[in-house]
Amino acid sequence: MRILIIILILIIGSLDDNTFLIINYEGVKKYLDVLKTKIWDLLVLDESHYIKNSKAMRTKVILGYKDKDTGVFVEGLKDFAKQKVLLTGTPVLNRPSELYTQLKALDHPIAKSYKWFMDNFVVFDQWGSPIAGKNLESLQRMLRETCMLRREKKEVLKELPNKIRQLITLPADILSMDEIKEDEKWFRSTSEYGSIRGGWTKCLTFLCMVPKY
Numbered sequence: 001m002r003i004l005i006i007i008l009i010l011i012i013g014s015l016d017d018n019t020f021l022i023i024n025y026e027g028v029k030k031y032l033d034v035l036k037t038k039i040w041d042l043l044v045l046d047e048s049h050y051i052k053n054s055k056a057m058r059t060k061v062i063l064g065y066k067d068k069d070t071g072v073f074v075e076g077l078k079d080f081a082k083q084k085v086l087l088t089g090t091p092v093l094n095r096p097s098e099l100y101t102q103l104k105a106l107d108h109p110i111a112k113s114y115k116w117f118m119d120n121f122v123v124f125d126q127w128g129s130p131i132a133g134k135n136l137e138s139l140q141r142m143l144r145e146t147c148m149l150r151r152e153k154k155e156v157l158k159e160l161p162n163k164i165r166q167l168i169t170l171p172a173d174i175l176s177m178d179e180i181k182e183d184e185k186w187f188r189s190t191s192e193y194g195s196i197r198g199g200w201t202k203c204l205t206f207l208c209m210v211p212k213y
Contacts, residue, residue, distance in 0.1 A: 025050055025058040028077055032061045036080050043081030045105060048088045052098035063104050078105050091148075096121045096133040108147060 028035065045051065051059040064076035078084055084106050092098050097118065103111035111117060118124075121139050123132040133139075144150075153160070 025061075029057055029061050032077065035077055036075065038080070040081040042083045042085065043078060044085045044087065046087045048086035048102050048105070049090050049093060049098065051101050051105060052093070054101050059101050063101060078107070095130050096136065096139060097130040099139075103147075106147060110142060 023031070023035075045062065051062050053059055054063075060074075060076065062076045062078055064074060064079060066073050086102055086105060088102075091102060099121075100111055100114065100117050103117075118130075121133055121135055122130045123134050125131045
């Protein structure tokens with residue numbers, strides 16, 4: 001492992017301004033110290049909703065975290081990038097609280113205070129769990145004016161054909177009832193099921209930092 005880390009340091013150190021590095025979130029967790037040996041011109045987080053959970057390690061290595069053993073704050077990868085861009089088709093899967101960590105990755109002003117953000121845009125139940133959003137029009141306006149670009153698939157991927165949905169009947173004995181129920185439960189939990197039932201329009205959303213505030 002030590003030899004591999006040394007090789008990675010040498011590789012990253014030799015990268016010029018025209019080179020880019022692609023790594024998944026698990027790789028960032030594993031090689032964070034190595035990645036922080038360089039100041040990156042641009043950090044792009046694809047599927048940025050993966051960092052919605054502030055307690056997840058993949059989020060912590062991006063934003064930074066307090067080491068529970070030493071009490072020392074460990075800087076995240078975002079602090080070693082001059083600019084940040086977040087890409088996702090689903091920036092909010094359930095409620096606005098999931099936006100906070102993504103905005104934090106951008107160093108957005110409205111994410112400077114966790115309490116302020118939650119007080120203004122999130123509704124909590126009696127046990128302190130987020131259950132809904134509030135002041136959503138205000139939040140959307142702030143995001144659109146500063147950092148969010150929303151593009152529907154039909155606007156940016158015009159060469160793709162329309163979706164074709166086809167009902168295929170399978171033999172009743174191909175799966176057990178337990179497998180069928182499990183598959184149905186999974187399907188109902190997906191956004192694709194919602195798009196069929198509710199006519200939702202999928203979109204590709206870009207979150208990036210632009211000097212408008």
